[in-house]
Amino acid sequence: xxxxxxxxxxxxxxxxxxxxxxxxxxxxxxxxxxxxxxxxxxxxxxxxxxxxxxxxxxxxxxxxxxxxxxxxxxxxxxxxxxxxxxxxxxxxxxxxxxxxxxxxxxxxxxxxxxxxxxxxxxxxxxxxxxxxxxxxxxxxxxxxxxxxxxxxxxxxxxxxxxxxxxxxxxxxxxxxxxxxxxxxxxxxxxxxxxxxxxxxxxxxxxxxxxxxxxxxxxxxxxxxxxxxxxxxxxxxxxxxxxxxxxxxxxxxxxxxxxxxxxxxxxxxxxxxxxxxxxxxxxxxxxxxxxxxxxxxxxxxxxxxxxxxxxxxxxxxxxxxxxxxxxxxxxxxxxxxxxxxxxxxxxxxxxxxxxxxxxxxxxxxxxxxxxxxxxxxxxxxxxxxxxxxxxxxxxxxxxxxxxxxxxxxxxxxxxxxxxxxxxxxxxxxxxxxxxxxxxxxxxxxxxxxxxxxxxxxxxxxxxxxxxxxxxxxxxxxxxxxxxxxxxxxxxxxxxxxxxxxxxxxxxxxxxxxxxxxxxxxxxxxxxxxxxxxxxxxxxxxxxxxxxxxxxxxxxxxxxxxxxxxx
RNA sequence: UUCGGUAUGGUGUAAUUGGCAGCACAACGGAUUCUGGUUCCGUUAGUCCUGGUUCAAGUCCAGGUACCGAAACCA
Numbered sequence: 001x002x003x004x005x006x007x008x009x010x011x012x013x014x015x016x017x018x019x020x021x022x023x024x025x026x027x028x029x030x031x032x033x034x035x036x037x038x039x040x041x042x043x044x045x046x047x048x049x050x051x052x053x054x055x056x057x058x059x060x061x062x063x064x065x066x067x068x069x070x071x072x073x074x075x076x077x078x079x080x081x082x083x084x085x086x087x088x089x090x091x092x093x094x095x096x097x098x099x100x101x102x103x104x105x106x107x108x109x110x111x112x113x114x115x116x117x118x119x120x121x122x123x124x125x126x127x128x129x130x131x132x133x134x135x136x137x138x139x140x141x142x143x144x145x146x147x148x149x150x151x152x153x154x155x156x157x158x159x160x161x162x163x164x165x166x167x168x169x170x171x172x173x174x175x176x177x178x179x180x181x182x183x184x185x186x187x188x189x190x191x192x193x194x195x196x197x198x199x200x201x202x203x204x205x206x207x208x209x210x211x212x213x214x215x216x217x218x219x220x221x222x223x224x225x226x227x228x229x230x231x232x233x234x235x236x237x238x239x240x241x242x243x244x245x246x247x248x249x250x251x252x253x254x255x256x257x258x259x260x261x262x263x264x265x266x267x268x269x270x271x272x273x274x275x276x277x278x279x280x281x282x283x284x285x286x287x288x289x290x291x292x293x294x295x296x297x298x299x300x301x302x303x304x305x306x307x308x309x310x311x312x313x314x315x316x317x318x319x320x321x322x323x324x325x326x327x328x329x330x331x332x333x334x335x336x337x338x339x340x341x342x343x344x345x346x347x348x349x350x351x352x353x354x355x356x357x358x359x360x361x362x363x364x365x366x367x368x369x370x371x372x373x374x375x376x377x378x379x380x381x382x383x384x385x386x387x388x389x390x391x392x393x394x395x396x397x398x399x400x401x402x403x404x405x406x407x408x409x410x411x412x413x414x415x416x417x418x419x420x421x422x423x424x425x426x427x428x429x430x431x432x433x434x435x436x437x438x439x440x441x442x443x444x445x446x447x448x449x450x451x452x453x454x455x456x457x458x459x460x461x462x463x464x465x466x467x468x469x470x471x472x473x474x475x476x477x478x479x480x481x482x483x484x485x486x487x488x489x490x491x492x493x494x495x496x497x498x499x500x501x502x503x504x505x506x507x508x509x510x511x512x513x514x515x516x517x518x519x520x521x522x523x524x525x526x527x528x529x530x531x532x533x534x535x536x537x538x539x540x541x542x543x544x545x546x547x548x549x550x551x552x553x554x555x556x557x558x559x560x561x562x563x564x565x
Numbered sequence: 566u567u568c569g570g571u572a573u574g575g576u577g578u579a580a581u582u583g584g585c586a587g588c589a590c591a592a593c594g595g596a597u598u599c600u601g602g603u604u605c606c607g608u609u610a611g612u613c614c615u616g617g618u619u620c621a622a623g624u625c626c627a628g629g630u631a632c633c634g635a636a637a638c639c640a
Contacts, residue, residue: 011578075640139636175638183568212640234640235640258570317577317578320570322577324575326576326591327577327590327591333602337603342600404601412599414599446599456601458600459600526602550602551601551602552602554601557601
C-alpha cells in the first residue's frame, strides 16, 4: 500500500492507471465504476471485478461508482438491485456515487438527437431478419440499408415519433452510421435504440425506446466522469465503437481496459447455467451454500476477508485462466483458523461408555476457545462416563498407522482423559453399537502426569448434556474440475457432484452451542468450519453448514496405504 | 477463410521493460503439536515451437502452432 512495503507487483491495469495519474491525465483523477445489470445475483466472478474497481479507487485515492446497467426492461428487476447493493456492502465496499443507466436516459436521448443532426446516426426500418442479413458476416462485408441516407429532418421526425410511442416494437431502430463493410462487425452500423413497449423497473412507462448496451455504456461512463472503464475481454471488440461514440459526441473520454473474467474449478459461473440450476431445482435457490453466488457463499460461511484475499491474490491478466478452488479454500481456512472459536461436535455418534467412571459424576473440563488466540480464553465442557464419539474414529481391526480408537489402543479425549477401549457391543447385524472403555483418572485435562504420550486425540460430547442439531456437509458442486468441458453427447449437468450435500440429522453438539446465533461461525474440532444457518435454522432447532473441512492428511495417508489386506 | 486477443512449473501470477526466472496454492518429504488442524523447514517442477539480433532474450525481430472471443433490436 505504501512506499516502505517491499516492492509490490501491480497488474497491467493498475500500471496503466498509475501511468495516467502520474502523467496528469484527467487532472490526475482516478474514477472507476462497477456496472452490473440487475438481472441476476452477483457471483464470485463479480467479486473479482468489484475488488478490482473499488480496490483501484481506494489505492489511488479516487472514486468508484456503482451503476446499474438497466437498459433492458425485459430482464431487470428491483429485487436484484437491492440484493446487489447488499452483497457489495457485505464484501466490504461502499460506492461513492450510485447511478442507474436509466437516470441518464434523457441526456442520452439528447445526445442521440445530436448524433442524428450531425449525420452520424439514422432511423432504420428494416425488420430484424433483413437487418441481420445486410450486416454480412465475418467473411462477407455488409450492405447499406436503403434507409441509411434518409435526410436529417426526416430522421429527426421519426425519432420524435418513436419516442412518443407511435410505432410498434421492432418497427424502427436507431443506428449509428459507421461502416457496413468494417472488418469489426460491431462497427457495421450498430443499433443504438430499439422500441420496447415495456414497463421499466425504475422509469415505468415513461419510455418506449431503450438504448442498447454499446450506446449507453460509454456515454454513461463519460457523463459520470469515469477515467478508467474496466470490463471483461469479450468487450475488447467493442472498444472501437465505445471510442467512436465518445469522439463523435466530443465528450469526456474514459479509457476502456479489458481483463479476463474469473473461472473456477469444480463450478460454473455463467448466469445462464446458474439460473438453470436454480430453475430446475438442482440446488436450493440462489443462496444455496453450494452456489458460487455471493449469497450462496455468505450462507456457506465464506468470510468477506477471505474472498477479498482470494481476489487480490489471483491477480489480473488477459489470459483465460482457471483458478483452482483450493486457493479459495486456502484463504478461507487461513481466515477461519484465526477467528473461529473451537467447539466439540459429533456428527455421526457412537456410544462410548467408561465402565470405571463414578456413577452420576459430571466433570467440567476446561477447553480453549481458540489456540490461535490466547485472549479468547476458555470455556467449560461437561465430561461424563457416557459419551458419544465419532463413529469414524473407531476401527476394528485398526489399519496401519491408526492413532485413533481401536481395541486396546489408548487415546486422548480432547481436554478430557486418556481412555482405552476394551470391548465392543454389536447389534444383530454385526454393527458396532457401543464401545466399552476405561479411563486413566490421572490424565484429567488431557495430560499424563508422567509425560506419557498418546498418538491420537479425538473429540467427544457427553450424552446427557449434548444438544441436537442438523449439520449439512457441503462439498464441490461438480464432480469434475471443468464442468464446462462437456464431451459431445453429454450434458454439463451430468457432472454435478451427487455428494455435494450430505445431511447429518443425528449430530450432537457440546451444550455451549445452544447459544449459537444465526450467522455465527465455529470450528468443530477435527472436522472443519461451520456456520449457524440463518435461513433454515433457529435457536432450538439448529442447522449448521460446513463452510470447508479441515485439511485431512489421514485420508491421504489411508489412500496411499491402499486397500487393507 | 475475417477481425480482435492470449501463451512462464500441476494451477495461478511476477520479473527493475534486454541482466541470476521469483511468489502463492497444490503435490511430496521432514520437524513441532492435547485438532492426522495450525506453525516451521525442505523437495519436485516452468518461459508454446523454429530461426534471427545481442556479451546477454521470458523480454527485441521474423515465421509458425495452439487456445479464447466476436456476425442479438442481450449485456
